[in-house]
Amino acid sequence: MSALPLSGLTVLDLSRLLPGGFCSLLLSDFGADVIKVEDTGMGDYIRWSPPYYDGAEQTSRSALFLSLNRGKRSVRVNLKSDEGTQVLLRLARDADVLLESFRPGVLDRLGVGYDRLRADNPGLVYCAISGYGQDGPNRDRSGHDMNYLGLNGLLGLTGERDGPPVQAAGQIADLGGGALMAAVGILIALRERERSGQGQLVDCSMFDGALSWLAMVAAETFATGRAPQRGELGLAGRYNCYRPYECADGYVSLGALEPKFWQAWCAGVGRTDLIAHAFDQPGSESHAAVTEIFKRRTREQWRRFASEHDCCLEPVLGLEEALESELVAAREMVVGLNQPGVEQPVRLLGVPIKLSRTPGDAARAPGPALGEHTDDVLGAAGFSAQEIASLHASGAIAGAGESVRGSFLSS
Numbered sequence: 001m002s003a004l005p006l007s008g009l010t011v012l013d014l015s016r017l018l019p020g021g022f023c024s025l026l027l028s029d030f031g032a033d034v035i036k037v038e039d040t041g042m043g044d045y046i047r048w049s050p051p052y053y054d055g056a057e058q059t060s061r062s063a064l065f066l067s068l069n070r071g072k073r074s075v076r077v078n079l080k081s082d083e084g085t086q087v088l089l090r091l092a093r094d095a096d097v098l099l100e101s102f103r104p105g106v107l108d109r110l111g112v113g114y115d116r117l118r119a120d121n122p123g124l125v126y127c128a129i130s131g132y133g134q135d136g137p138n139r140d141r142s143g144h145d146m147n148y149l150g151l152n153g154l155l156g157l158t159g160e161r162d163g164p165p166v167q168a169a170g171q172i173a174d175l176g177g178g179a180l181m182a183a184v185g186i187l188i189a190l191r192e193r194e195r196s197g198q199g200q201l202v203d204c205s206m207f208d209g210a211l212s213w214l215a216m217v218a219a220e221t222f223a224t225g226r227a228p229q230r231g232e233l234g235l236a237g238r239y240n241c242y243r244p245y246e247c248a249d250g251y252v253s254l255g256a257l258e259p260k261f262w263q264a265w266c267a268g269v270g271r272t273d274l275i276a277h278a279f280d281q282p283g284s285e286s287h288a289a290v291t292e293i294f295k296r297r298t299r300e301q302w303r304r305f306a307s308e309h310d311c312c313l314e315p316v317l318g319l320e321e322a323l324e325s326e327l328v329a330a331r332e333m334v335v336g337l338n339q340p341g342v343e344q345p346v347r348l349l350g351v352p353i354k355l356s357r358t359p360g361d362a363a364r365a366p367g368p369a370l371g372e373h374t375d376d377v378l379g380a381a382g383f384s385a386q387e388i389a390s391l392h393a394s395g396a397i398a399g400a401g402e403s404v405r406g407s408f409l410s411s
Helices: 017-029 063-069 082-093 114-120 145-152 172-196 206-224 234-238 259-268 272-277 285-294 299-308 319-323 326-330 374-380 385-394
Strands: 010-013 033-038 073-077 097-100 125-130 201-205 242-247 250-255 313-315 334-337 346-349
Touching (some): 010 082, 017 063, 017 097, 017 125, 017 172, 033 082, 063 346, 073 082, 073 374, 082 374, 082 385, 097 172, 125 172, 145 172, 172 206, 201 206, 234 242, 242 285, 272 285, 299 313, 374 385
Parallel strands (some): 010 033, 010 097, 033 073, 125 201
Antiparallel strands (some): 242 250, 250 313, 334 346
């Protein structure tokens, strides 16, 4: 098998929780050596999120943690100590990428911000994922996914015309605006480094990234001088031909946006009189007619209908149904990962990016225990056994078997 495409790339991941973890997961699945730099306290918060794989006993490797951290290594460093900051500086000298998700200025105050790190390693690509970016009026405000979507207009546009804003099941700002934009930004900066030899700061704002998802909606607003309101977006509930509909035993999704698909649906149900009403809105007579037609059949009957009449019509599945579907299996989007202490392979989502010659590998290594690789990583970085022992004794670092100590994130 060919080497994974990012083999040889070293990423220091100081991030916590979802956005940074998912970003470095994408890099890890394609071969990057992702080293989680965790504190000497409890490390990444998501380690302690239930459910746990070994019953009721709380361990540092929960299901949520494993979903984001397979294939990575873990070291524990106390960045509130002078010795700990020196450890990070030394690790960063040979790293290609450093990823962090603290509020802007946190690592600067600890003496390990971008300017300090690039003084020793000009080629370092430093990616900072934050809510609102490294500058601007909201730079220092706290926030989560829903807050960013609330401020950039996306949440306010989601839902029915007369209903409240509706939260999406997936974290659009965290993943789409943060993790994916950060991964792209890192790869762009690495590509540019091949020409210039210089790294740079990748400023990734989850607010900015999710706002960019409204590119077409914003373009329409700029062109017409009027912003659409909730329920008025063509691709979010405005049209008969592009909506979810209730059926006899659940819901289906109709995406017959192009005329040929809408015509196929209308002809298939024997209602060619509806062809001229594809873009009517909810509340219209035609919408009432379409709604009534959908209630006459089950999801399975509509699925078979769509196989006969090509009209972009699919059932709305529950998550369990989706995960067990033939489509998910065929696309290898559920994989099994052998994890220490767990009898059966742990099931996780697979690699969403398919490369024909050098595909990613979601099962190449398990998720690390907290501080499992501290000594190995420091040894490879040139620390002597005596130096490592001294750092342990001072509390600047910790390994997998050592008790939880103070966290630089606790204050």
